[in-house]
Amino acid sequence: MGKIKKGILGGFSGKVGTVVGANWKSISYMRSLPQKVKNPRTLLQRKQRGKFSIVMALLKPLTAILRIGWKNCAKNQTPSNAAMAYTLANAVTGTFPDFKIDYTKVLISQGSLPSVTGCTATSAGRKINLSWDDNSGIGTANATDRTLVAIVNPTKGETVSLAEGTTRADGEQSIDVPNDWVGNKVEVYLGLASENGKEVANSVHFGEVTVA
Numbered sequence: 001m002g003k004i005k006k007g008i009l010g011g012f013s014g015k016v017g018t019v020v021g022a023n024w025k026s027i028s029y030m031r032s033l034p035q036k037v038k039n040p041r042t043l044l045q046r047k048q049r050g051k052f053s054i055v056m057a058l059l060k061p062l063t064a065i066l067r068i069g070w071k072n073c074a075k076n077q078t079p080s081n082a083a084m085a086y087t088l089a090n091a092v093t094g095t096f097p098d099f100k101i102d103y104t105k106v107l108i109s110q111g112s113l114p115s116v117t118g119c120t121a122t123s124a125g126r127k128i129n130l131s132w133d134d135n136s137g138i139g140t141a142n143a144t145d146r147t148l149v150a151i152v153n154p155t156k157g158e159t160v161s162l163a164e165g166t167t168r169a170d171g172e173q174s175i176d177v178p179n180d181w182v183g184n185k186v187e188v189y190l191g192l193a194s195e196n197g198k199e200v201a202n203s204v205h206f207g208e209v210t211v212a
Helices: 043-069 079-090
Strands: 002-004 014-016 019-024 027-032 117-124 127-133 146-153 158-162 172-176 185-193 204-210
Touching: 043 079, 043 146, 043 158, 043 185, 117 204, 127 185, 127 204, 146 172, 158 172
Parallel strands: none
Antiparallel strands: 002 027, 014 019, 019 027, 117 127, 127 172, 146 158, 146 185, 185 204
């Protein structure tokens, strides 16, 4: 917006060519008209919207986990936006319009704390059972590090998560899932956060499990 101290021919209002004149508190000013996008649905724009849509559907239910798991990676943005940027760049496969999530590349947390090792996941009695080796004492890994768990059901587009589970030293965690998930294949993730919440580990994808 450009102010006109003395006005142009006494000031003007309305549209003249590509500018609009108006008056606000006895100040004459003019502004340019916004440029019109010739085609707001170009192929590139549709591709970006398609990727954004599937990533948003995956991450939105995980907001509480992402606040913890991605907080150290959020530079001038929210943890959820940091996770969004990573997932868009690393975990989307396929070509437009058939984009898919590569669940092996998804991270629910990212950081320098050592991840768990020796991971397995099974299902029984409508539970997902996770187990891992206790690697406490290796590097900065502490026995008191708490688990972050996410169970993603791509079939139903639903997620079950746990923001503060068992400890690294416990070596196991069980989490209930809905009755109507029985028979569905789910993706299982586990991250870690230090007891004071300041450090987190890259999450581990435990693999795909069929809910029993």
